[in-house]
Amino acid sequence: MASNPSVCGVCEHRHVTKPSVVWCSECDEGLCEDCKEHHSFSKATRNHEIVLIGEYMKLPAKILQIAQFCNKHNEKYELFCRKHDCPCCRKCVEDHNRCNDLTDIRTMIHNVKSSAAFQEMEHALSETAENIKRVRINREENLTSLAEKRKIVELEIRQFRNKINDYLDELQDKILKEIKTVEEKESNKIRQLLTSLMQREKEILEYKDSVENTKRYASNLQSFIAMKHVEKDIIKEEIYIQSICKSEQLHQIDISYTMNTALQELATTTKTFGEVIASFTACNIYIQKRRNKQAKIIVPPSTNHFDNVSLKVKQTIQTKLPNVCGCTFLPDGKMIFSCCTSDQVRVLKPNGSYDFDLNKIGPVLDVVYIGDNSVAVTSGGTVGSKQINIIDVKNRKVKKTLKVNSANYGVVFKDGKLMYCAGEKGIKMVSLGDESITSISTSKMSEQANVATHGDKLFYTNVINDNVTCCDFHGKHYGHSAKAVL
CATH class of the missing domain: 1.20.120 (Four Helix Bundle (Hemerythrin (Met), subunit A))
Structure with a gap:
């Protein structure tokens, strides 16, 4: 850290000791109540990002020790060298005069x-x-x-x-x-x-x-x-x-x-x-491997329009099921399909060949992988189907039944919780730990509704008005796109 976060940096330069109440990341110093007010009105600093000093001190020690100014030249980082994978100040450019890939660091850290x-x-x-x-x-x-x-x-x-x-x-x-x-x-x-x-x-x-x-x-x-x-x-x-x-x-x-x-x-x-x-x-443990090429830098968003995207068939799977309502994948590449007309779950090998069926598990609609060789299977909206079954795929049996007291159609899994379309009751979320149920959205859902996650957002379809709606896990909406294809 460049200065003591518990003491106002501005006052300290004036040989006055006053406790700081906020921390300015761009100035890299704490501010007392008076300096905070001046800081917020000054044209040069009014747009600076500040955080309460109590919250700032919650950061790990390694994060607090990260210098935001160049240790060699004591100037603020303004560029990033992709070749050497390091931030640079203006004077550092002299050491990187042969590097052709210097980028404005503000571009690199935007929405990081x-x-x-x-x-x-x-x-x-x-x-x-x-x-x-x-x-x-x-x-x-x-x-x-x-x-x-x-x-x-x-x-x-x-x-x-x-x-x-x-x-x-x-x-x-x-x-x-x-x-x-x-x-x-x-x-x-x-x-x-x-x-x-x-x-x-x-x-x-x-x-x-x-x-x-x-x-x-x-x-x-x-x-x-x-x-x-x-x-x-x-x-x-x-x-x-x-x-x-x-x-x-x-x-x-x-x-x-x-x-x-x-x-x-x-x-x-x-x-x-x-x-x-x-x-x-030799052991037969399946170890997940990250892809060989990982994102090393932040790439600006693509300007390609959705209409310009072309799709290419990579593999065709013959499930031999009369009506596939949901599918999911296991870490070992196996594919799991759910059939709502025959109330069964079919497991196929990575090459698409038949492995086994799970029958006699009650009504079946959508299916999602939840880790530990287990999947969650929703039961739709028929009478007596207000439950979600947790199935152990390895042992081929139902190991837990969640009573959700509502219809349950499309489902997605994230951070130990299932988010599912609950028909007229909107979108619900049930914890696999304590089985507590919370409401995310009260918007009426159709029987064909599906839901997906991306980052900290939920996206769900609605056949009633042909759109896809985006919201967070607390139900706050961010708009929708029309003419969704279900």
């Missing part, structure tokens, strides 16, 4: 918090946290399976031990200790990896909280530079995850027991009860 690059960074954080969580869960499950397999081996040993004489007591103790030693040895390896994974998972979640506060309270410049820092850390985490997946650390460890055939002859010279083997198989 709602830019595709910022959203990509937030998505990458969530994706990285999810990948670490998957690896951690896999290791925990392997710990459990090791213990269970150890019990199975012990039972086999004891059953055989009961058929022979007391001479084998010593050998039995030896083999049990060996099994325990192998389990402890391999379990310790997994625990060491789990400790590292949980620490990284905690750090990623802290990053997510930091990004949220940055998005809310930091200046555009701070947000932009912070985004660059976080992207580099994300790349490190991705490399770490991929290195684990390629190493032997994620090999599935198992314990098996090979009986010594000499025991069947009750030979008194037998010196071992058998052999304990720790076997390894």
Whole structure:
């Protein structure tokens, strides 16, 4: 930080100590109540972005330490060098005289918090946290399976031990200790990896909280530079995850027991009860990978008109269903389609071939993926269908039913909540955590209504007046486009 945020920077230059009440990101200093008023009326500063000092101090320490002035020349950043991926002041241009890609930094930071690059960074954080969580869960499950397999081996040993004489007591103790030693040895390896994974998972979640506060309270410049820092850390985490997946650390460890055939002859010279083997198989965890080329800079919005967009068929899927009402995709590429006439959900493989059907789950309309190998299926507006089923696709069964007390048609999922078209009751939102229901919009919806999200906005169709309406998650409308095609 350029100055002490708790003290008014203007008064401090006059050798007067007064507490600041707001922070000006462009001046990079705090302002007291009197200076704040002068700051807001001055022609040079009236358009500056200010934030309450209490809210500014909520920013993470790393964000507060981001300099908004050039450390070398003590001048404000005015340009951004795309070649070196760094901000520059006017004097820095001398060091970048061979760089042909210098851009006005105001263009770069304009709407940075709602830019595709910022959203990509937030998505990458969530994706990285999810990948670490998957690896951690896999290791925990392997710990459990090791213990269970150890019990199975012990039972086999004891059953055989009961058929022979007391001479084998010593050998039995030896083999049990060996099994325990192998389990402890391999379990310790997994625990060491789990400790590292949980620490990284905690750090990623802290990053997510930091990004949220940055998005809310930091200046555009701070947000932009912070985004660059976080992207580099994300790349490190991705490399770490991929290195684990390629190493032997994620090999599935198992314990098996090979009986010594000499025991069947009750030979008194037998010196071992058998052999304990720790076997390894490569893991089958699906790790989400970000696209190779990511948004490194903020690109001005396209001037192409919608009418000039041309569509090209990439793949045709034969669902063989009489009436497809909804579809969604799983992270592994599988496709899920819902059929309202036959009340079934069909799962197809990534290549479009049949996998399996889910039947006898009640009325079916739309379907959406909600994570953890689960989908939410709405039930339309028929009598007795005021519910949304949560289906475990892996185990092929309904694992939870949400009573929503209204019709439910098109549905979308975001941040642990389902937003669905509720017919005459508008758009509703139900939390998967506590199952609480809130109303987003009271506008009457048709049975063919669908809803989608983009950023912090909702878009829903209305067949009654042939339009698409945009609103936020609190129901505030931002207009609509006419002649929507359903």
